[in-house]
Amino acid sequence: MTHTLARSGHAERAARLAHQAASELDDATGLATTDAVAVYGALVLRGAAAAARSGDHDGAECFLDQATRAADRLGRDGNARWTGFGPANVDLHRVNVALTLGDAGRAIRLARLVRHDRLLSAERRVSLFLDVAQAYALWGRQESALGALYAAVRIAPQEVRNRPAVHRLVHGLCTRAGAGVRTRATAFAHAAGIST
Structure with missing residues (x-):
């Protein structure tokens, strides 16, 4: 409840x-x-x-x-x-x-x-890395945010792919990050099955 x-x-x-x-x-x-x-x-x-x-x-x-x-x-x-x-x-x-x-x-x-x-559980380990990714993104450290996302997807890709917060974060990285991170974020999204 x-x-x-x-x-x-x-x-x-x-x-x-x-x-x-x-x-x-x-x-x-x-x-x-x-x-x-x-x-x-x-x-x-x-x-x-x-x-x-x-x-x-x-x-x-x-x-x-x-x-x-x-x-x-x-x-x-x-x-x-x-x-x-x-x-x-x-x-x-x-x-x-x-x-x-x-x-x-x-x-x-x-x-x-x-x-x-x-x-x-893998879900809990993924949750930690996703929180870290969001914290880094809030802090303006997009490269570190993307690194945390990669760590999460190595643990349990399905957990990453199915979370709306991840979709929002990846979309933000693909549209607002610097050129190098944007390119890598787009590749991450494609590999993880996340539409941008």
């Missing part, structure tokens, strides 16, 4: 729901099991993303701090209840929250700290 609300333009409501549900889960379970901690952690990460979408920097940071405490409690990355929750996933969300809040420099700095080998 939190994810759906945030994606459909109701980010503040999504953040409130995440907070309420996380509190209820904590009260009901005492977070006494790995499953409960993982679900709680995944929920507060959704809350962080929703708060960032609504421009609530403090709320997003509060959710991220809760997620960090839950991840520290687990002590490892895992996939309890299919959450993929753990310390590396929290780090990945810190990058995304910084990007969503418009702080490209912070997103890049945080991305450098993420342990790629601990991200359990």
Whole structure:
């Protein structure tokens, strides 16, 4: 529900729901099991993303701090209840929250700290590189943005090809970047199956 609300333009409501549900889960379970901690952690990460979408920097940071405490409690990355929750996933969300809040420099700095080998799924590794590409593009470093896109497509081409944000980013590189990057971005788009 939190994810759906945030994606459909109701980010503040999504953040409130995440907070309420996380509190209820904590009260009901005492977070006494790995499953409960993982679900709680995944929920507060959704809350962080929703708060960032609504421009609530403090709320997003509060959710991220809760997620960090839950991840520290687990002590490892895992996939309890299919959450993929753990310390590396929290780090990945810190990058995304910084990007969503418009702080490209912070997103890049945080991305450098993420342990790629601990991200359990190709989708998560691709998400990291796509956030990095968007941050570099916001920062005006088109060549680095394109490099991050190439890294993402090497991991999972289908993940790159099917994301609207990637299409917008590649279109921007193909139309607004310098001549050298524009040529390489057009070649990337063609190879990845992205229309420009």
